[in-house]
Amino acid sequence: MNAPLILSPAALAKIDQAVAKYPADQKQSAVMAALTIAQDEKGWLPTDTMDFVAHYLDMPPIAVYEVASFYTMYDLKPIGRCKIAICTNLPCALQGATLAAEHLKQKLGIGFGETTADGAFTLKEAECLGACGEAPVMLVNNKNMACAMTADKLDKLLEELK
């Protein structure tokens, strides 16, 4: 059975590169990379996309859903065009992250886990991003880390991302 082609040839080429890192009989090891590549392309992970990844890696779909729902940076529901995840854990909080998070909430008019009405931003509370020395830190669309985010820098960044 051939699954319909849900990801672009470019995405498939990237997944193939990931698969090549692991032993031939261990394609499943590439599932996290494949889901990340799929999410980059789709913006989130609809079920048909996860099913496609399962088929592509010879995995049962449930094994892919398990992975996608276990790791926090996979989005299983549609989100805003820009996802901001700010760490509020203790070391960051001591260095102003709570204030930065409040600033973001006020500016965007939303709380954690919410998306702005225009669909531009989703705000999330992150756990340790591993960059406490440069707090307040946040991730923009999973892959871009913004460090030492003062109120001024936050305003500028939101303007750029709009």
Place this chain on the structure above:
Amino acid sequence: MGLPVAPFAADLFGPDAVIMKGITGANWRLQDYLARGGYSALKKILAEKITPEQIVAELKKSALRGRGGAGFPTGLKWSFMPRQFPGDKYLVCNSDEGEPGTFKDRDIMRYNPHILIEGMAIGAYAMGIPVGYNYIHGEIWDVYERMEEALAEARAAGYIGKNIRGSDFSFELHNHHGWGAYICGEETALLESLEGKKGQPRFKPPFPASFGLYGKPTTINNTETFAAVPWIINNGGDAFLGLGKPNNGGTKIFSVSGDVTRPGNYEVKLGTPFAKLLEMAGGMRGGKKLKAVIPGGSSMPVLPADIMMATDMDYDSIAKAGSMLGSGAVIVMDETRCMVKSLLRLAYFYYEESCGQCTPCREGTGWLYRVIDRIEHGKGKPEDLDLLNNLADNIQGRTICALGDAAAMPVRAFIKNYRDEFQHHIDHKQCLVPHYI
């Protein structure tokens, strides 16, 4: 956004740095590493045909202990690998750094990636391992990309791959990224994740040395541990030991965060007084008074200021003072901080990050969080402190992995050392100190 360009002076990691010596933030490429004498340890091993046994003996002499948190002697761990075992064997680097307060591996990988590659190659040689994986915290994508680039450089120059430097030693290395799960820093959860599954820890035994990645013998070390290996080979185990103190060899990178003037990574000799480390980090921010320090990452017991100011930064001294060196994450808190609120944030972290496999941890971390939450918000009951200690007793030591312990230990220590603050919250429904977080 992205990687900051040379934001600091060349000696920011400190004058005693050996792993991060000469690092400017911009000199991460292969040519820079070679100019610093990089890959000379690997070349020396291959040219002089130093035996795996000699390397392991040198590591044992060095008293290098695992830098990820457990502090297990590295030479001993390497000697567990059944070198002669026919078939596949794996070397894994645990770069899944997500313990609140810890950010040293990020700096090693983004500023000095080749030292990790060289350290892993030496480990592979010493243990007869043909393939390795470097599991990188998913949240630091730019660092993952940098490691990919550095690895491509190393491969092109013949430091990784088949018949390295014309020898009969071959080693393939790959980077693998996580995608948001603290638990994958636990080594068996990391292996599960590397196999493409949920990161739920395995029962031990069997230990990874006999049943690891894909069920094959596997050695897992932390990033900083591998990064210390080239220096030990170049300078000898005795010299490394001499940098620190007996049973605590070498330097250690401490990630200093919280209420200090210059949060950051400082590489100092093990045994350096805490007071000196605090001074390197610019002292207390705003000239405030030191109140408390968590000396080894959020999972370790908090210690009061007076004890920390009399303690040296090494495994044995911190254990003697009542905590653990852990990952070397030093979280500094000043006199304005509320200990109830601080503990509440940590308790939420463990509640959020419990993988859900073991009942005491899955349910217990939620209980801890909810009871601390009600104390913080003026709804605490007189029996709550005993309840928290009882909960901690019923989590610690009763789970497959150490996340349960990591949730329980801070609770116990915060209550033990700051009981009056917790009691005040319960009795007076308000905070004893003006707090800012």
